[in-house]
Amino acid sequence: MTYFFETYGCEMNIAESAAVEQLFISRGWKKAEHPETADMVIINTCSVRGSAEKRIFGRLGYFTGLKKIRSKDPNTKARLDDMKLAIDFVEKNGVVPLTVVLMGCMAERLLKTVQKDWPVLDYVVGTFGKHRFGEIIEAVEEGRKPFKIEEEEAYTFAKTSYEEAAFSTFVPIMHGCNNFCTYCIVPYVRGREVSRPLDQILAEIDFLSGRKVKEITLLGQNVNAYRCMDEDGSELNFPKLLKKISEHIDKTNSSIKWIRFESSNPNDFSDELIEVAAHDNHVCHGFHIAAQHGSTEILKRMNRKNTRDEFIELTKKLRAAMPDVQLITDLMVGFPGETEEQFEEILTMMNEVKFESAFMYYFNPREGTPAAKFPDQIDLEVKKARLQKVIDLQLTHTTEVMQKRVGETIDVLVDIVSRHDESELLGKTEQNERVAFKADKKLIGSFVKVKLTGLSGNTFRGELV
Ligand code: SF4
Structure with missing residues (x-):
């Protein structure tokens, strides 16, 4: 039997799709080249922006048509020229049932309603329901009717997120977020922070070494907030975890040489972490730390826990400890109430820090978050113009910073x-x-x-x- 994944959104979704894919592989399923010819299609969704969800609704419309073609339903409204592959497939193989599964953040957000609105969906698997995937696969193999997925309260970490033949891979080490930034949906769809126990992380690292993986990226919505119990019962924070992983890699003569981590919150980027990152042989000196804004007043309204000065100070410490460090950031313009002066503070911060690159976007109200209801929403044209200024400035910084490295x-x-x-x-x-x-x-x-x-x-x- 065959499966097909459509994965949207962040690295965590990529890792979670890879983890579920391992289940299919272990049961002898093969990857389909196209969704039109697969036995099961899994759409792993993102809820961070409204536009991401809109795109997924578009795909659900497509899969509604596809399912009708695959079941030879004469009432299909699908555009037949879009469905050539599926029509050929049905002509060759007759009716082969198609199971459509929605998973990820959007599935979690719309858990109670989406199946009613989109009957094409056989299963809706929220963030806390992934442990049932084995049973879903089994039910499809046996041709049984879809069953209802009950969610667990605790998040379950998969054994591995390894993708076949990969030499770079993600290793999720924590999940969820406690920060409740006022624009962000993540704490509502991913829940509170949970950290993965050390023995599970090291077991996955051994597995990856056995597959000759060269580079791992430790993943978490707030990766440097990792906090777990060490073997001796003492607290294991993120810098200590990094050290443990690094020592384990050396001790076991692992194929893994580089360790990255993402996404880091400036508030959890401690001096201890800088110290470990600077002196460890495996930790890469490229960090993604989200600044979001350059105005302390806006940061406060975003419910970020640091000020502008604290963020800039952090970047100075990183550069002092690691002269070869490069910094990537996230920048958001047009937060509700952002004045021209406050916007300018993003530009002055950029000039001071000189990020090597940045993910830049304008504020997009996210239903269900406090900032969506804030007064003084900024006009779209103003947001677009401000974003363009940020992009233009970042382009000059990227060129300037990278040019300096030519010759190395x-x-x-x-x-x-x-x-x-x-x-x-x-x-x-x-x-x-x-x-x-x-x-x-x-x-x-x-x-x-x-x-x-x-x-x-x-x-x-x-x-x-
Ligand atoms: S730190 Fe803020 S932006 Fe990042 S996931 Fe948590 S709530 Fe969202």
Whole structure:
């Protein structure tokens, strides 16, 4: 039998899709090339922006038509030219049932209503229902009718999120968020913070070493808020966890060389963490830390726990401890009530910090969050104009920061063949930048030394040393 995943949203969703995929693989299922020909389609959804949900509703409309074609229902309203693959499939194989599953944050948010609104869905699996996937697969194999998914109260970490043949992989270590930033839906759909016990994390790392994985990214909505119990009963915080993982990697002669982590909250980026990151041999010196805004007043209304000055101070400490550090951030313009002066504070912070890159967006009210009801919502045209200014400034900073590195010879983990030129490979640096260079495909998955020779957009050009 065959499955097909459509995954939207963040790294956590990618990791969770990969974890569920392992269940299919372990039961002998194969990945379908297209949803039109699969036995089961799983849509792993994102709720962070309204636009993400709108897109998924569009896909549910498509799958409604697809299911009718697959069951030879004459009442389909689907556009038949969109369904050529499915029509060919039905002609060749006759009626083969299609099971459609919705999972992820949007499934959790609309748990009580979405199946009624979209009868195409056979199962709706919220954030806390993933432990039932094995039973869903079994029911589909046996041709049984869909059953109702009961959610558990506690989040369950999968054994592994490994994707077949990957040499880079995500390792979820915590889940949920306690921060309740006023614009964010995550605490409502992912629940409160839970941390994964150390023995489970190390067991997954051993499994990944056995698969010759080279790089792991420790994942969590608020990864550096990790807090668990150590083997001796003492508290294990995130810096201590990093040290433990690193020591374990060395002790077991693991294939893993690089450790990254994401997403970091500035408020939990302690001096202890900076110290560990600076001196550990495996922790990469590229950090994604969300600033969100440069105005203390706006940060306060966002319910962020740090001020502008505290954020800037953190970046200074990071640079002092790790001169080769590169910083990526998230920046949001147009938060309700943002004045022109407060907006300007984003630009002045950017000038002071010089992020290497940034995820930039304008505030989009999210139903169910406090900020959606705040007065003084900013006009869309103003938000767009402010965003453009931020993007323009960031582009100049990206070029400036990356240009300074041209001439360096650095370690690169070779990733894929370039889409633009078959003779070129793309790799990533310790700071998570892209490098294009000419080399043999057989180097994919290994570490090489590359001399950075130039810059093309935000990709380095390089030469194999
Ligand atoms: S820290 Fe804030 S923005 Fe990040 S997941 Fe938690 S509530 Fe959302």
